[in-house]
Amino acid sequence: LDQRDGWIWFDGEMIPWKDTKVHVLTHALHYASSVFEGQRAYNGEIYKLHEHSERLRKSAELLDFEVPYSADEIDQACRDVLVKNNLVDAYMRPVAFRGSAELGLGAHNNPVHLAIAAWEWPSFLLEDKLKGTRLALSEWRRPAPTSAPFASKAAGLYMICTLSKHAAEARGFADAMMLDYRGQIAEATGANVFFVKDGEIHTPTPDCFLDGITRRTVIGLARDAGIKVTERVIMPEEMSEFDECFLTGSAAEVVPVAEIEGVVFPGREICSAMMEAYQAEVQPKKAAAE
Ligand code: PMP
Numbered sequence: 001l002d003q004r005d006g007w008i009w010f011d012g013e014m015i016p017w018k019d020t021k022v023h024v025l026t027h028a029l030h031y032a033s034s035v036f037e038g039q040r041a042y043n044g045e046i047y048k049l050h051e052h053s054e055r056l057r058k059s060a061e062l063l064d065f066e067v068p069y070s071a072d073e074i075d076q077a078c079r080d081v082l083v084k085n086n087l088v089d090a091y092m093r094p095v096a097f098r099g100s101a102e103l104g105l106g107a108h109n110n111p112v113h114l115a116i117a118a119w120e121w122p123s124f125l126l127e128d129k130l131k132g133t134r135l136a137l138s139e140w141r142r143p144a145p146t147s148a149p150f151a152s153k154a155a156g157l158y159m160i161c162t163l164s165k166h167a168a169e170a171r172g173f174a175d176a177m178m179l180d181y182r183g184q185i186a187e188a189t190g191a192n193v194f195f196v197k198d199g200e201i202h203t204p205t206p207d208c209f210l211d212g213i214t215r216r217t218v219i220g221l222a223r224d225a226g227i228k229v230t231e232r233v234i235m236p237e238e239m240s241e242f243d244e245c246f247l248t249g250s251a252a253e254v255v256p257v258a259e260i261e262g263v264v265f266p267g268r269e270i271c272s273a274m275m276e277a278y279q280a281e282v283q284p285k286k287a288a289a290e
Contacts, residue, residue, distance in 0.1 A: 028097035032156030035059035132258030191249035
């Protein structure tokens with residue numbers, strides 16, 4: 001990944017992809033003082049860009065640092081990266097982190113850096129996705145709100161996700177479903193989760209995990225389509241009562257789940273309706289005059 005051609009926006013400048021280096025004594029590398037975003041561009045337009053830029057700044061604030069660029073400046077930098085790399089359908093990764101001026105837990109003297117990379121990543125074909133993914137139940141749990149700032153898209157919190165994903169893959173699953181510190185269904189390693197029963201959607205209340213931008217978009221699309229959505233506590237014992245299960249995320253978009261740890265979800269009706277509604281939503285709208 002680090003040897004590609006292309007340009008990365010780094011602290012206000014476009015730098016050749018291969019030359020965007022950081023020092024090994026970078027605070028973020030030692031103490032996880034790093035937050036990031038993940039967003040997609042569809043046909044040249046970055047979906048909900050401003051929300052992502054604002055969340056990046058908020059994620060940093062929750063880790064007690066400030067991104068030295070406004071949300072508008074981050075928006076512009078993201079658009080510039082897309083244009084500079086001639087990208088149309090792409091995934092974008094802004095990352096803000098504390099640098100290497102000094103090393104110690106106290107980090108106020110370390111300048112904050114911002115880098116933004118993008119690469120081509122067309123969304124998956126609906127037909128290929130419909131088979132659904134298989135998830136293991138993770139042994140690792142989402143921490144309590146008193147243990148970590150859960151609303152921050154903080155690199156440090158992804159340690160749990162990588163451990164969960166690796167453990168799932170070692171057992172032949174594609175990814176993991178994580179419970180929270182209370183044993184309630186929380187989220188997958190990089191996506192939120194939804195269930196369907198009797199034509200209604202149920203999804204866990206995001207009180208200790210990321211309330212994803214895609215999650216909120218899909219809830220809105222479902223309600224617009226007249227589908228009832230309930231946010232509530234969902235226990236793993238309830239999973240077998242659901243007909244359908246799907247995940248949402250900026251990278252994953254809407255993807256059906258075929259199985260969680262032996263519990264099979266055969267239905268695709270509401271899920272495929274949401275997959276189509278989401279694709280219609282993210283594609284840039286043509287001007288009315290066209
Ligand atoms: N949970 C986790 C742990 C994630 O990494 C993501 C992806 N950012 C999500 C949920 C979904 O968030 P969003 O819809 O904002 O991409």
